[in-house]
Amino acid sequence: MRIISGTMSGRRIHPPTQMPHTRPTTDVAKEGLFNVIGNRLELDELNALDLFGGTGSISFELCSRGIIDVVTVERDPKMHAFIEKTRTELGITNIKVLKMDVFKYLEQCTDRYGFIFAGPPYALGPIDELPRIIHDRDLLMPGGWFVLEHTPRNDYKTRPHFLQERKYGTTIFSIFERPA
Numbered sequence: 001m002r003i004i005s006g007t008m009s010g011r012r013i014h015p016p017t018q019m020p021h022t023r024p025t026t027d028v029a030k031e032g033l034f035n036v037i038g039n040r041l042e043l044d045e046l047n048a049l050d051l052f053g054g055t056g057s058i059s060f061e062l063c064s065r066g067i068i069d070v071v072t073v074e075r076d077p078k079m080h081a082f083i084e085k086t087r088t089e090l091g092i093t094n095i096k097v098l099k100m101d102v103f104k105y106l107e108q109c110t111d112r113y114g115f116i117f118a119g120p121p122y123a124l125g126p127i128d129e130l131p132r133i134i135h136d137r138d139l140l141m142p143g144g145w146f147v148l149e150h151t152p153r154n155d156y157k158t159r160p161h162f163l164q165e166r167k168y169g170t171t172i173f174s175i176f177e178r179p180a
Contacts, residue, residue, distance in 0.1 A: 001057055004031045006064030008090060015055040015082055024055045025119055025149060029168035033147065034061060036166055036175070037115070041145060043067045046114030049139070051102045051130075056083035056095075058117050063092050067115070070095045073105045106133050112141045119149040131159050131176055143180035147173050 001013045001024055015024065025033075037043070044066035050059045053074035062070050072095055074080045080099040087095050098105060102118075103126065116134060120127050127150060134146045145163070148156065149171060156162055156174040163177040 001055065002027060003060055003064045004034060006061070006066065008060065008064040011060075011064075011090065013055060013057060013060065013086055016078060024057055026168070026171065029149075029171040029173070030057065030061060032166060032168050033173050034065070036164075036173075037145070037147075038065070041115060043115070046141075046144070047071075047111075048115040048117070049073070049109075049111075049113045051105075051116065051118040052120045053083055053097065054079055054119060056086055056097075058119065059083070059095050060086065060090065060092065062115070063090075063094060068094065071111070071113075072097045073100060073102050075099060075101050103133075106137060106139070109137065109139060112139055112144075114141050114144045116140060116144070116146040117149075118147070122151050127154065128156075131156060131161070131174075134176070135161060135178075140176075140178035142178055144178050146176040146178075148176070149173055 003011045047069045048062050048067050050070055050072040053072035059070045059072045083097050118130050130148055161176040163175045166173045
Protein backbone atom coordinates (compact mmCIF):
# COMPACT_ATOMS: atom_id res chain seq x y z
CA MET A 1 0.00 0.00 0.00
CA ARG A 2 1.30 3.45 -0.84
CA ILE A 3 0.51 7.13 -0.73
CA ILE A 4 -0.46 8.03 -4.29
CA SER A 5 0.24 11.76 -4.57
CA GLY A 6 1.18 14.93 -2.74
CA THR A 7 4.09 15.73 -0.45
CA MET A 8 4.47 12.09 0.63
CA SER A 9 3.90 10.57 -2.82
CA GLY A 10 5.30 7.08 -3.18
CA ARG A 11 5.77 6.44 0.56
CA ARG A 12 4.84 2.88 1.43
CA ILE A 13 2.62 1.90 4.32
CA HIS A 14 3.11 -1.58 5.76
CA PRO A 15 0.05 -2.56 7.81
CA PRO A 16 0.08 -5.58 10.13
CA THR A 17 -0.33 -8.86 8.30
CA GLN A 18 -3.14 -10.00 10.59
CA MET A 19 -5.97 -7.52 9.99
CA PRO A 20 -9.19 -9.41 10.80
CA HIS A 21 -11.62 -6.50 10.33
CA THR A 22 -9.69 -4.42 7.82
CA ARG A 23 -10.06 -4.28 4.05
CA PRO A 24 -7.74 -1.56 2.78
CA THR A 25 -8.96 0.50 -0.17
CA THR A 26 -6.90 -0.62 -3.17
CA ASP A 27 -4.40 1.80 -4.68
CA VAL A 28 -6.33 1.76 -7.99
CA ALA A 29 -9.64 2.65 -6.30
CA LYS A 30 -7.98 5.24 -4.07
CA GLU A 31 -6.24 6.88 -7.05
CA GLY A 32 -9.51 7.02 -8.99
CA LEU A 33 -11.39 8.51 -6.06
CA PHE A 34 -8.76 11.15 -5.40
CA ASN A 35 -8.76 12.14 -9.07
CA VAL A 36 -12.49 12.86 -8.74
CA ILE A 37 -12.01 14.69 -5.43
CA GLY A 38 -9.09 16.73 -6.75
CA ASN A 39 -11.20 18.03 -9.62
CA ARG A 40 -14.02 19.24 -7.37
CA LEU A 41 -12.68 20.05 -3.90
CA GLU A 42 -9.87 22.27 -2.64
CA LEU A 43 -8.46 19.90 -0.03
CA ASP A 44 -6.02 22.47 1.34
CA GLU A 45 -9.04 24.50 2.49
CA LEU A 46 -10.89 21.64 4.21
CA ASN A 47 -10.92 19.53 7.33
CA ALA A 48 -11.85 15.85 7.10
CA LEU A 49 -13.33 12.95 9.00
CA ASP A 50 -12.19 9.40 8.20
CA LEU A 51 -14.64 6.85 9.61
CA PHE A 52 -13.54 3.22 10.04
CA GLY A 53 -9.92 4.38 9.64
CA GLY A 54 -8.51 0.87 9.23
CA THR A 55 -4.91 1.24 8.03
CA GLY A 56 -5.17 5.04 7.89
CA SER A 57 -4.52 4.96 4.15
CA ILE A 58 -7.22 7.53 3.32
CA SER A 59 -6.15 9.83 6.18
CA PHE A 60 -2.50 9.70 5.10
CA GLU A 61 -3.47 10.40 1.48
CA LEU A 62 -5.55 13.40 2.60
CA CYS A 63 -2.61 14.77 4.61
CA SER A 64 -0.21 14.25 1.73
CA ARG A 65 -2.56 16.28 -0.47
CA GLY A 66 -2.71 19.21 1.93
CA ILE A 67 -5.89 18.75 3.98
CA ILE A 68 -5.97 21.08 7.00
CA ASP A 69 -6.88 18.50 9.68
CA VAL A 70 -8.17 14.92 9.81
CA VAL A 71 -10.06 13.16 12.56
CA THR A 72 -9.70 9.40 12.12
CA VAL A 73 -12.04 7.07 14.00
CA GLU A 74 -10.95 3.44 14.43
CA ARG A 75 -12.13 1.19 17.24
CA ASP A 76 -9.77 -1.77 16.75
CA PRO A 77 -6.84 -1.32 19.19
CA LYS A 78 -4.30 -2.92 16.84
CA MET A 79 -5.27 -0.73 13.87
CA HIS A 80 -5.53 2.37 16.07
CA ALA A 81 -1.96 1.74 17.27
CA PHE A 82 -0.82 1.17 13.68
CA ILE A 83 -2.28 4.49 12.51
CA GLU A 84 -0.65 6.31 15.44
CA LYS A 85 2.72 4.63 14.79
CA THR A 86 2.61 5.39 11.04
CA ARG A 87 1.50 8.97 11.68
CA THR A 88 4.56 9.47 13.88
CA GLU A 89 6.91 7.77 11.39
CA LEU A 90 5.63 9.98 8.56
CA GLY A 91 5.90 13.12 10.71
CA ILE A 92 2.22 13.95 10.32
CA THR A 93 0.89 16.30 12.98
CA ASN A 94 -2.58 17.11 11.63
CA ILE A 95 -4.28 13.75 12.26
CA LYS A 96 -6.19 13.14 15.47
CA VAL A 97 -6.82 9.40 15.89
CA LEU A 98 -9.74 8.38 18.10
CA LYS A 99 -10.13 4.82 19.38
CA MET A 100 -13.89 4.44 19.54
CA ASP A 101 -16.98 3.10 17.79
CA VAL A 102 -17.91 5.14 14.73
CA PHE A 103 -21.61 5.29 15.55
CA LYS A 104 -20.90 6.49 19.10
CA TYR A 105 -18.63 9.17 17.67
CA LEU A 106 -21.30 10.29 15.21
CA GLU A 107 -23.89 10.50 18.03
CA GLN A 108 -21.77 12.94 20.03
CA CYS A 109 -19.99 14.80 17.21
CA THR A 110 -20.68 18.55 17.04
CA ASP A 111 -18.04 19.41 14.43
CA ARG A 112 -18.65 19.95 10.73
CA TYR A 113 -16.36 18.75 7.99
CA GLY A 114 -15.64 19.65 4.38
CA PHE A 115 -14.95 16.01 3.54
CA ILE A 116 -16.09 12.80 5.22
CA PHE A 117 -14.99 9.34 4.12
CA ALA A 118 -16.41 6.05 5.38
CA GLY A 119 -14.89 2.72 4.43
CA PRO A 120 -16.85 0.38 6.72
CA PRO A 121 -16.59 -3.39 6.77
CA TYR A 122 -18.78 -4.46 3.85
CA ALA A 123 -20.80 -6.84 6.05
CA LEU A 124 -21.61 -4.13 8.60
CA GLY A 125 -25.35 -4.13 9.18
CA PRO A 126 -26.00 -0.39 9.66
CA ILE A 127 -23.89 0.73 6.65
CA ASP A 128 -27.10 1.94 4.95
CA GLU A 129 -27.73 4.34 7.84
CA LEU A 130 -24.51 6.31 7.36
CA PRO A 131 -25.78 8.77 4.69
CA ARG A 132 -28.85 9.54 6.82
CA ILE A 133 -26.82 9.97 10.01
CA ILE A 134 -24.30 12.30 8.32
CA HIS A 135 -27.18 14.39 6.93
CA ASP A 136 -29.39 14.37 10.04
CA ARG A 137 -26.47 15.30 12.32
CA ASP A 138 -25.54 18.15 9.93
CA LEU A 139 -21.89 17.02 9.87
CA LEU A 140 -21.02 18.39 6.42
CA MET A 141 -20.18 22.00 5.70
CA PRO A 142 -22.02 23.60 2.76
CA GLY A 143 -20.52 22.20 -0.44
CA GLY A 144 -18.89 19.36 1.52
CA TRP A 145 -18.72 15.77 0.37
CA PHE A 146 -19.46 12.49 2.08
CA VAL A 147 -17.96 9.44 0.33
CA LEU A 148 -19.18 5.96 1.25
CA GLU A 149 -17.20 2.94 0.07
CA HIS A 150 -19.32 -0.19 -0.54
CA THR A 151 -20.00 -3.16 -2.79
CA PRO A 152 -22.55 -3.53 -5.61
CA ARG A 153 -25.09 -5.01 -3.17
CA ASN A 154 -25.69 -1.50 -1.79
CA ASP A 155 -27.35 1.20 -3.89
CA TYR A 156 -27.67 4.80 -2.74
CA LYS A 157 -28.69 6.57 -5.96
CA THR A 158 -32.15 7.47 -4.65
CA ARG A 159 -30.89 8.83 -1.31
CA PRO A 160 -31.07 12.56 -0.55
CA HIS A 161 -27.98 14.54 -1.57
CA PHE A 162 -26.61 11.70 -3.74
CA LEU A 163 -24.25 13.24 -6.29
CA GLN A 164 -22.57 10.39 -8.16
CA GLU A 165 -21.22 6.89 -8.00
CA ARG A 166 -17.75 5.71 -9.06
CA LYS A 167 -16.89 2.04 -9.63
CA TYR A 168 -13.44 0.48 -9.46
CA GLY A 169 -13.82 -3.28 -9.86
CA THR A 170 -16.03 -4.45 -7.01
CA THR A 171 -15.38 -1.27 -5.02
CA ILE A 172 -17.98 1.47 -5.35
CA PHE A 173 -17.81 4.99 -3.95
CA SER A 174 -21.14 6.74 -3.51
CA ILE A 175 -20.64 10.48 -3.23
CA PHE A 176 -23.08 12.75 -1.44
CA GLU A 177 -22.87 16.55 -1.41
CA ARG A 178 -24.38 19.05 0.95
CA PRO A 179 -25.70 21.94 -1.13
CA ALA A 180 -23.63 25.11 -0.87
